[in-house]
Amino acid sequence: MPGKSPTVEVSPALIRWARESVGATIDEVAAKLKTPAATILKWEAGEQPPTLRSLEALALFCKRPVAAFFLPAPPPEPCLPHDFRSVPGKQAVPLSRKTRIVIRRAIRLQRLASELLQETGADASPLTQYSTSSNTEDAARAERERLGVTLDQQTGWRNCREAFRAWRSAVERFNIFVFRFPMPPAETRGFSLAAGEPYVIVVSSSDAMPAQIFTLFHEYAHLLLRHGGICLPEEETRTQVLSVESFCNRFAGDFLVPRESLLQHLHACGCPEPAGLTDSEVKAAAWRFKVSKYVLWRRLAETVSIPDHLYWDRVKRWLAEPAPQRKGGKALSPARRSLRQRGRKFSSLVFEAQSRRLITFRDALDYLGVRPQDTSEAEALLRGIASGD
Known part of the structure; x- marks a missing residue:
């Protein structure tokens, strides 16, 4: 069985800062750490030091390095x-x-x-x-x-x-x-x-x-x-x-959805009365411009004369419909997820800086949010082998 985790002396202000920086309540931290709320309050009041294991769990919850809890004072938070x-x-x-x-x-x-x-x-x-x-x-x-x-x-x-x-x-x-x-x-x-x-x-x-x-x-x-x-x-x-x-x-x-392009589409489709478009016709126009049906319907209302009651009746009916279920895709590798999240612009900039030795390989992994255990795929990403999206 693992031994009891030792306590660590940290500034109560830093514990409070870490919690408040992510907008978490005492009860939310207590639930996540499976620790009584009264204990969390004692940490923040300086009445009881946390254990090292608890501090590590708090750091993970707040997405802060453990070392941050040993700073002399809470660092300024960006607005x-x-x-x-x-x-x-x-x-x-x-x-x-x-x-x-x-x-x-x-x-x-x-x-x-x-x-x-x-x-x-x-x-x-x-x-x-x-x-x-x-x-x-x-x-x-x-x-x-x-x-x-x-x-x-x-x-x-x-x-x-x-x-x-x-x-x-x-x-x-x-x-x-x-x-x-x-x-x-x-x-x-x-x-x-x-x-x-x-x-x-x-x-x-x-x-x-x-x-x-x-x-x-x-x-x-x-x-x-x-x-x-x-x-x-x-x-x-x-x-x-x-x-x-x-x-x-x-x-x-x-x-x-440029006005003139929308009018051209309506003319090509032979739609003399846009207010009378069926849902299918609105969705088809939305697909053409690669926007939602709400955006297309609003652009129609802004471009041609659609009475308010007709506009809002359709919007309210759509909002009352069950939301379509998003299809779950296959799990992404850390490197591919990084590209989708950070984009090719940022990723290629990191790659360029690393290839020119302006930053270290470890820096590049950190900037891209790739874990050390994924080094081989990270190297492929940095060399431009990974295809991104």
Whole structure:
């Protein structure tokens, strides 16, 4: 039987800092560590030291190295991005430990990307700045031209997964890093970091692919405004007060479903009365543009005259339908998961820095989030052998 774990003297302030940094309550920590809440309270009050085993479990729960608990004082925490999720009459769900850890990880990846760009001498790619008073159609048209993706390319993609990969690649060509991490959909669909360069977009991989595409360009609009934040884009919303969120929703819709292209599609399909389109016809149009049916229906409402009651009746009926079950894919290897989460832009930058001996191989493993026991596959990843998505 293993012996009793020794106690360790650590600052109570550091224990409290680690817990609060992930937004966890005393009861949540107690449940995870299978330790009485009263004991956790004693640790934080300095009345009882934790055992080494308990400290290791707490470090794992808070995603902190054990060494962090022996710092002289709690380190400063980076500020969370601005929270845009609250709307009149609807209170935002508190951010969970999982989402807070993703935000912390993204901020770290942004810092690492900044250092790597400087080390490798990569040129900056300036991004046009807009304001909420800017015309979203004009902005969307200009940004589509800048990204260099034609409508023929967009409608030619086989599915939304291929569309997301292509859009992500187009955005990342301008040194904007797009990360994908799982986050509870009820909390957030994505967020953006615009306080410093390089700019970062994080999309929730827990969402459906059409929603991820919409979120990508909703957050891209946040970068155009230089006003990053945590978002829960409401794809079914039709009218909103003039605000950052309404601008970003309108921009994403204008970008993904250009007005003239939608009108051409309606004409080609012989749809004289768009309000009378069947659900199947709306879904077919949505598939053509690689967006959700909510986005397509809203773009129809914005482009042609659809009475409010008809618009909302359909939206409410869709929302009342059971959500489709997402198909579970095969388990990904750590290296392939890293590529999907961090993207080819970040991964190739790490590979370049490591090949030029600007960082060590151990650094590269750390930056890519690959475990040491996966060294052989990590080497394949760093040499560009792994194919990514």
